[in-house]
Amino acid sequence: MRQISLETLKERKTKVLGAVIHHYIKKGKPVGSTVLIDEYNVSLSPAAVRNVMAELEGEGFLTHPHTSAGRIPTDKGYRSYVDNLLKLQSFAIEGEERIRKEYEQKHKEIESLLSETSRILSGLSQYAGFVMAPQTQYDEIKNIELVQISNGELLIVLLTQSGVIKHKRIEASLSKGEIAKLRNFLNDKLRGVSVAQVNKKIVSEIKEFKQREEDILKAVEKISDVFYNIQDDIYIDGTFNVVSLPDFNDFEPVKSLIKFNENKNKFIEIISKDFTGSGINVKIGSENAIAELKDLSVITTVYRNGSRAVGVLGIIGPKRMEYKKMMYLVSRVSEMLNKFFKDMEK
Amino acid sequence: MRQISLETLKERKTKVLGAVIHHYIKKGKPVGSTVLIDEYNVSLSPAAVRNVMAELEGEGFLTHPHTSAGRIPTDKGYRSYVDNLLKLQSFAIEGEERIRKEYEQKHKEIESLLSETSRILSGLSQYAGFVMAPQTQYDEIKNIELVQISNGELLIVLLTQSGVIKHKRIEASLSKGEIAKLRNFLNDKLRGVSVAQVNKKIVSEIKEFKQREEDILKAVEKISDVFYNIQDDIYIDGTFNVVSLPDFNDFEPVKSLIKFNENKNKFIEIISKDFTGSGINVKIGSENAIAELKDLSVITTVYRNGSRAVGVLGIIGPKRMEYKKMMYLVSRVSEMLNKFFKDMEK
DNA sequence: TGCTAGCACTGTTATGATGCGAGTGCTAGA
């Protein structure tokens, strides 16, 4: 009587599920019962393994493409697999030293650094990597410059605390003196204020200008509008890697990626939803907010400027990816970026 | 004795070639001898048509995928077809009025206008559209602004005559007074000078600073470097259209397009080669400078700021495209952009 | 009761035979 405790039964299930997923990630082909016995020292007969698999399928963790095929994980299966990766395991990252050096170069343009970061993410993962620029709305204003570019036009240049530079033209007919006055006003009142609060702040301070300085008031209003409508950038690299993955012979599943490269705003919208929470965020297939990503997995995490989370970065790849490794990688790269911002302070 | 003059023989050949290409462009399937008789009032027997086709094949204008298939054009065939489109035929452009209005909005940021132009090109052609920003190197400097963004850092903002704005940071420790002096110097000496000539111009004028103003001299040198290394932007839209064309079931042929979206510099390099010459430039398949574009055709033309050609725009699509229509479309859009620059002057 | 051995079953994949259709190339004749 080989009575086996419930505990062991559950353990066995987990082991089989883990082995199936692990093997499927490696090989990309449905996993049969015998492989597990041969390669994952499951000490059971094929028939018994099949029973366990059938149970797991009943519970929604596995499925199989057709009767006589092995099992493949469902999104729920992957999810439980990922949830069981208790602690972040560390891996050797190829060229880590070289990469770290990239981040240690002082006075690098933030834009090129972020774009390079997306390239690093893509290069290390061999999937697509992306970085959202520090959210301008919650960034603090460091400097505002006004440049007259023609009689009726003014160029506004905004520098934020995170180092992002944005510029935009507005129509405004102001004299040199008025421009200087406006520049002083803006820098005085807005330095250290977050972009999102510009309007509020301006309204409360605007009484400084008299009624007859109508032109300046108009310009202030336009500038306030500009600040309200600033678009953040996003850097994506390596979509090509994903598109040419053998997993996707038809490219319906990766359509979304090609589109993101053309319509980054949509991508920003989606990724912004992962802005909450700390730690590594994993969205598997249908867990993603939009249906177009249902055949892909997205791993994100935030990066910080000091204590404040300012942006999101991550990778996009097939559901069949080495989650452990990829999660570590995303976390590692975000740390490097955090350190960059910390060093920038000095 | 139905003697036919050589002239007529040649005419017939041209007619057959034209009909084959026209039909292939429409249907995308190899063209057989009878279709031409039925649909292109070629008054010959199938056998005679076949003879002509065989000759055309011998001369390299046509080919056929296998013995029992109809003919398809070679690149040389397309080329001769395009060369015979003597004059630009005009077509109705959907929504032309609405598009024209886009260009008439004054004070639009040049960046967004160019990006919109690439979208227009792609929308009208249903292929990929692109626009190279006005070449900064040959653009004239209109304004240079210097903004101190921290103790050791200076932001340089460049506005060119075409309306392009570029900014870049450099390291420089200068006092307020020195910055003002430098700003005046740069604007005085460089206004109206092309970016490419900045270095030369600066060298000849730099004696204005004395030896002890070493910091300024250093900054000038760095600024000169910056100007030398400015990267132009390129706007691409609609790669997705081309990728999902039924012509390409395997996406080897369109790999390059996906890559261009990630590595725009390479694209700029290629397109810049079409900068010469006026008129509409058509590169068919292997005529393209790089092998990756061998299954695509590229139609480009320059656009002008006043009398000076400043940039290139165009479309990329399959070799099997309606060249007449596409050429007209590219030419039309470039004209609108020309007009935009003309209006900007006022 | 839980596991195992054995076996029938099912769906996939590769292969080859077959026939049809499209369109050619060639030849004889007007």
Added chain:
DNA sequence: TCTAGCACTCGCATCATAACAGTGCTAGCA
């Protein structure tokens, strides 16, 4: 010099077949 006619070739779809992988089920064993 053109045309009618015909044999020929190739591609493609359909079908049957067989090999194969891996399952689900059942009977029997500890």
